Amino acid sequence: MLQEHWLTPANLAKFENDFPAYNCFGSSAMTNCVELGVLRGRPFGGVMVLVSKKLQHCTQLLCAEERYVIVLIGNVLVIDVYLPCAGSNDRLFVCEELLCNITTWMHKYRKATTIIGGDLNTNLDENNCVATLLNRFINDNMLIRCDKLTTGCGKNPPTFVNEALNVHSSIDWFIASRDAAVSNFSVLDLDCNLSDHNPIALRVKCKIVNSEIGNDVQDSHADMIIKQLR
DSSP: OEEOOOOOGGGTTHHHHHOTTEEEEEEOSOHHHHHTSSOOSOOOOOEEEEEEGGGGGGEEEEEEOSSEEEEEETTEEEEEEEOOOTTOTTHHHHHHHHHHHHHHHHHHTTTSEEEEEEEOSSOTTSOSHHHHHHHHHHHHTTEEEHHHHHHTTOOOOOSEEETTTTEEEOOEEEEEETTOOEEEEEEOOOTTOOSSBOOEEEEEOOOOOSSOOSTTSOHHHHTOOOSSOO
8 A cells, every 4th residue: 555656647557567466556646737738846646555466356446536545355445545744735624525435435335344554644642633533533433543453552663754854753554443353563664665654564364255345245245255266
């Protein structure tokens, strides 16, 4: 689950070329900018979900918007999110609209286990309007922060580190359904990482089913596991 890949719509195919073992589902945040004419300034935004082609038989793209992508993998609803940073125009309104749209998809696929991850651009432990909005969303939808599932009250390493400015903060998160079978959550400090964000990793069990998990799917279908593929 990637955020801020900075690619224009014409360059999204680079993911397929560079990661041939994955199906890539995402969007560009630069569509409107490119349509206005010659591209000026630095690139920005964009979200992408990479799913192993071993799972393509049970993977379905549901929605791909500028700030979020929703993919159904087996019985897991994967939601990749990139929220606006502090100082963005209409930041709170954008966050409210995005969470409202996500809630609609969660209700439509309420039998699925939900995993939300990405750059939320806010520390959920701080007292500000966006953190309050996100924590209310978590409580109202019976979700839980994955760092709480595996580390208890222990403090995780920061996910955003800018050594030049001496800035450290936790703004990248995984949030999941309370019944999610999460076995591991960790913030990775990799020597090969050239980004100012440290990647976060989550391990969760997924049940592979042979039909779409929607409002019209019977409970018995949701419990079926593929033993042989046609």
